[in-house]
Amino acid sequence: xxxxxxxxxxxxxxxxxxxxxxxxxxxxxxxxxxxxxxxxxxxxxxxxxxxxxxxxxxxxxxxxxxxxxxxxxxxxxxxxxxxxxxxxxxxxxxxxxxxxxxxxxxxxxxxxxxxxxxxxxxxxxxxxxxxxxxxxxxxxxxxxxxxxxxxxxxxxxxxxxxxxxxxxxxxxxxxxxxxxxxxxxxxxxxxxxxxxxxxxxxxxxxxxxxxxxxxxxxxxxxxxxxxxxxxxxxxxxxxxxxxxxxxxxxxxxxxxxxxxxxxxxxxxxxxxxxxxxxxxxxxxxxxxxxxxxxxxxxxxxxxxxxxxxxxxxxxxxxxxxxxxxxxxxxxxxxxxxxxxxxxxxxxxxxxxxxxxxxxxxxxxxxxxxxxxxxxxxxx
Amino acid sequence: xxxxxxxxxxxxxxxxxxxxxxxxxxxxxxxxxxxxxxxxxxxxxxxxxxxxxxxxxxxxxxxxxxxxxxxxxxxxxxxxxxxxxxxxxxxxxxxxxxxxxxxxxxxxxxxxxxxxxxxxxxxxxxxxxxxxxxxxxxxxxxxxxxxxxxxxxxxxxxxxxxxxxxxxxxxxxxxxxxxxxxxxxxxxxxxxxxxxxxxxxxxxxxxxxxxxxxxxxxxxxxxxxxxxxxxxxxxxxxxxxxxxxxxxxxxxxxxxxxxxxxxxxxxxxxxxxxxxxxxxxxxxxxxxxxxxxxxxxxxxxxxxxxxxxxxxxxxxxxxxxxxxxxxxxxxxxxxxxxxxxxxxxxxxxxxxxxxxxxxxxxxxxxxxxxxxxxxxxxx
Ligand SMILES: [Zn+2]
Ligand SMILES: [Zn+2]
Numbered sequence: 001x002x003x004x005x006x007x008x009x010x011x012x013x014x015x016x017x018x019x020x021x022x023x024x025x026x027x028x029x030x031x032x033x034x035x036x037x038x039x040x041x042x043x044x045x046x047x048x049x050x051x052x053x054x055x056x057x058x059x060x061x062x063x064x065x066x067x068x069x070x071x072x073x074x075x076x077x078x079x080x081x082x083x084x085x086x087x088x089x090x091x092x093x094x095x096x097x098x099x100x101x102x103x104x105x106x107x108x109x110x111x112x113x114x115x116x117x118x119x120x121x122x123x124x125x126x127x128x129x130x131x132x133x134x135x136x137x138x139x140x141x142x143x144x145x146x147x148x149x150x151x152x153x154x155x156x157x158x159x160x161x162x163x164x165x166x167x168x169x170x171x172x173x174x175x176x177x178x179x180x181x182x183x184x185x186x187x188x189x190x191x192x193x194x195x196x197x198x199x200x201x202x203x204x205x206x207x208x209x210x211x212x213x214x215x216x217x218x219x220x221x222x223x224x225x226x227x228x229x230x231x232x233x234x235x236x237x238x239x240x241x242x243x244x245x246x247x248x249x250x251x252x253x254x255x256x257x258x259x260x261x262x263x264x265x266x267x268x269x270x271x272x273x274x275x276x277x278x279x280x281x282x283x284x285x286x287x288x289x290x291x292x293x294x295x296x297x298x299x300x301x302x303x304x305x306x307x308x309x310x311x312x313x314x315x316x317x318x319x320x321x322x323x324x325x326x327x328x329x330x331x332x333x334x335x336x337x338x339x340x341x342x343x344x345x346x347x348x349x350x351x352x353x354x355x356x357x358x359x360x361x362x363x364x365x366x367x368x369x370x371x372x373x374x375x376x377x378x379x
Numbered sequence: 380x381x382x383x384x385x386x387x388x389x390x391x392x393x394x395x396x397x398x399x400x401x402x403x404x405x406x407x408x409x410x411x412x413x414x415x416x417x418x419x420x421x422x423x424x425x426x427x428x429x430x431x432x433x434x435x436x437x438x439x440x441x442x443x444x445x446x447x448x449x450x451x452x453x454x455x456x457x458x459x460x461x462x463x464x465x466x467x468x469x470x471x472x473x474x475x476x477x478x479x480x481x482x483x484x485x486x487x488x489x490x491x492x493x494x495x496x497x498x499x500x501x502x503x504x505x506x507x508x509x510x511x512x513x514x515x516x517x518x519x520x521x522x523x524x525x526x527x528x529x530x531x532x533x534x535x536x537x538x539x540x541x542x543x544x545x546x547x548x549x550x551x552x553x554x555x556x557x558x559x560x561x562x563x564x565x566x567x568x569x570x571x572x573x574x575x576x577x578x579x580x581x582x583x584x585x586x587x588x589x590x591x592x593x594x595x596x597x598x599x600x601x602x603x604x605x606x607x608x609x610x611x612x613x614x615x616x617x618x619x620x621x622x623x624x625x626x627x628x629x630x631x632x633x634x635x636x637x638x639x640x641x642x643x644x645x646x647x648x649x650x651x652x653x654x655x656x657x658x659x660x661x662x663x664x665x666x667x668x669x670x671x672x673x674x675x676x677x678x679x680x681x682x683x684x685x686x687x688x689x690x691x692x693x694x695x696x697x698x699x700x701x702x703x704x705x706x707x708x709x710x711x712x713x714x715x716x717x718x719x720x721x722x723x724x725x726x727x728x729x730x731x732x733x734x735x736x737x738x739x740x741x742x743x744x745x746x747x748x749x750x751x752x753x754x755x756x757x758x
Contacts, residue, residue: 041706045713048698071681071706078682079702085684087698302450303457305464319427319466323458327420327450334424337713 001025001184004144004191004218006250006271014365016242016269019356022219022250024143025188026083026091029058031250031271032355034262034348035093037279040066041086044279045337046345048087054316055345056353059091059143061274064136065100068126069119073139081141081186093274094142096133096195098149099255110150112167130174134192138185146221147175147194154200154228161199165208168197176215193252195223196241205237209244220245221252222270226261235264242269259288259351259375263368266355278348282340285329288347292377294322296340301326308339314346351375380404380563383523383570383597385629385650393744395621395648398735401598401629403522404567405462405470408437410629410650411734413641413727414472416658419445420465423658424716425724427466433695434724435732438470438522440653443515444479447505448498452518460520460565472653473521475512475574477528478602478634489529491546509553513571517564525600526554526573533579533607540578547576548590555594572631574602575620584616588623599624600631601649605640614643621648638667638730638754642747645734652731657723662716664708667726671756673701675719680705687718693725730754 007021022029036043036051038060043051051057062082071085079085082092098115101108105117114129128136130148137145149168152161172194179192194212198204212220222241225234238253245251252272253265262273278288287294290311294301304322320339328336351371358367386400401408415422415430417439422430430436441461450464458464461471477494480487484496493508507515509527516524528547531540551573558571573591577583591599601620604613617632624630631651632644641652657667664676669690673680683701699718707715730750737746 040710040712041703042710042712042714045717047695047714047717049694070710071702075681075702075706079684079700085700085703085706087700087703302454305458315428316426321458321464321466323450323454324420324464324466327454327464331419331421331449333419333421334713334716335421335426338424338426338717 001188003189006219006248008248010360012267012359012364013362015267015368016239017266017355017359017364018269018271019359020250020271024091024191026089026143027058029091030353030356032266032352032359033058033272034352035059035061035272035274036345037061037063037274037276038086038088039063040070041082043341043345045283045334045341046279050316050338050342051088051345054314054342056349057090057345059093060088062092062094062140062142063100064094064097064133064140065104067094067140068097068136069121073136076141077139081139083141091143092141093144094137094140094146095254096146096148097128097136098133099151101128102151110167112170114148130171131178134175134178134182138182138190141186142190143188144191144193144219145179147172147192149195149197149223151197151224151227152199156199158201158204161201161204164199165197165204168195169208169211172212172215191218193217193219193221195221195254196245197224199224200229200233200237202237202240205240206244209241213244213246217249219250219252219272221254223254225253226256231261234261235268238265238270239268259348260372262348262351263355263372263375266352267365267368273352278344279341282344283337285340287340288344288375289379290347290350290374292374292379294379296322296326296329298326308343309347312347312350314343314350316342317346380567382568385598385627387627389739391646391738391743392741394646394747396645396734396738396743397648397650398738399629399650403470403570405468405522406437408470409732409735411645411731412437412651413731414438414440414651414653415724416440416442416653416655417465417467418442419449420461422720422724424662424713424720425658429695429717429721430467430724433693433721435728436469436724438472439467441471441473441519441521442479443473443476443512443519444483446473446519447476447515448500452515455520456518456564460518462520470522471520472523473516473519473525474633475525475527476507476515477512478530480507481530489546491549493527509550510557513554513557513561517561517569520565521569522567523570523572523598524558526551526571528574528576528602530576530603530606531578535578537580537583540580540583543578544576544583544587547574548587551591551594570597572596572598572600574600574633575624576603578603579608579612579616581616581619584619585623588620592623592625596628598629598631598651600633602633604632605635610640613640614647617644617649618647638727639751641727641730642734642751642754645731646744646747657727658720661719661723664719666719667723667754668758669726669729669753671753671758673758675701675705675708677705687722688726691726691729693722693729695721696725
């Protein structure tokens, strides 16, 4: 089996948008791509069949922090890794657990060694170090695994941001040492992506991007954005990072974002995205559609028997009406959560597929500018 | 369009089990049949596609009380009836709302006229009378609609049971008068099934069965069982009712029950069943399988990577492992509720399909006796 490769197929002439193809041992991923988040090995409220057929997902995420606590590594290893455990046979990316340790766990303490924290489920004490997190992700079995980093909050002062970035870089060295000295566990090749940090400081972001680039990884990630900073600042920092990361490797912008965020960041040279927004907002009655944003809770939809979104190729979005989905959500029916989640994810996948098509045919920027206005419309 | 017909294909020689075919304007139903309960127009946690493809449901229920309160008749009528509203294009049966008025609503008062109650959702005041309930079910648009009855609790004394049965019979006359004087609303024929009551008293049950039979309806129902009485008493009463109901019309035993209850009642001559047990128990980690009953919460399944149930023809039951489903249920993931519900319903449909096969091939009783032991086994 072979390490991840990236075939850069086209770069847009009017922007830095790229169309490419990632190849992994679990199959190909056409970029730009959006990756649904499958927290504990399940994309919330969505079945694997719906992910394959309706959403048309090409790769999904798993959250290391969650999977480590539940079902636990013991069970995942007995199953033969996450793909066999959950029946998702296309590529999987696991995050490093860093973000959840900082946002969910209790009594966390950061040291040079790593982070000591207590489980939010049962209060048990754990250590996540760069070495441990490599071993954990080896056992979960993602095709792409992420370096253990600290993601500083927004805003952070320069001193904190610099200290944190330097720790992230030292941890990165330890991640690669551990990763390179341990074998693939399940017969297919795992790939380690390092993560650029540096908060909102351009000098730090430049230094971090260059350090990350120097690692020669099969792909690179940009972390620490979409954490509360203004959108324009996110775009500025993302552009700077992209410009200092290798051209011939996929670039993954972590945790972003709205449909228009995704289009704008594609224009800056990002190839991969993930975000809980389509599923989380879907469960809260917010739909992203090809005609704009819908709050399906609103009374105006109660007799709208038109499909949820006939502008995309998703059976669920075309089968059920807005009025029926509104009724399900108002009645707190589980099927409502499923339909909203499937639709929003299918819409995100539709959007990146359309973006790719327009990059390949050479009219990405004009299409993107037109789309951003439509996507932001409140229906 | 035409009224419901029943083609009685075989009666078992060693029991009173029957195999038949019901024809409605929304298609055929092979009996014996189990009908999943779609409370507010959605079978809880299950999509319409899963109902068609995995569960292989032939008819589903809607609850009149729930649908009347939400989405409301106004919306259902605008949609063109429940089939168009929820996208379920096979037959639908609606209950009369009587059972929910007595179990869910607040401040209910029974009078000769009907029942006055307050909505459990917003406290608003409503009257369900036989006439009103016919009109409501006309508007919801079920292929089969049920008479408005009172279901006495168990135990009830003879006096209460008799008074209640007589009220149910007077209400039944009013139901038929209203039903016969109102047209079908959406172009297909609706059918009114009357309901036998009489609590656990054989003389009352006999009288009620004969009264119900005298109505010449296209199908007949047995209500007021599986409300707390011992199983043997349920079977005894059900047998008596079946013996006094027409042979050439389908018999529907309401709200029953466990897999073994269903097999035993098929042996007594019942053709149709509904119950919330497969979905409700599924959401509470209890699985009915071809090898027996599983509490999927139990630690013994945590590393059992075998399919949920490879003994039935359901993609969901074969695709996911016991260990994965256990993990989802322990982690309170919505997908766990969906998988458990789809599996249990698929198992119930598998069971009645197998029963039908064995009735047709003439070995129903020996198969049934063997199955009852297997089905009750705690795995
Ligand atoms: Zn297009
Ligand atoms: Zn058989």
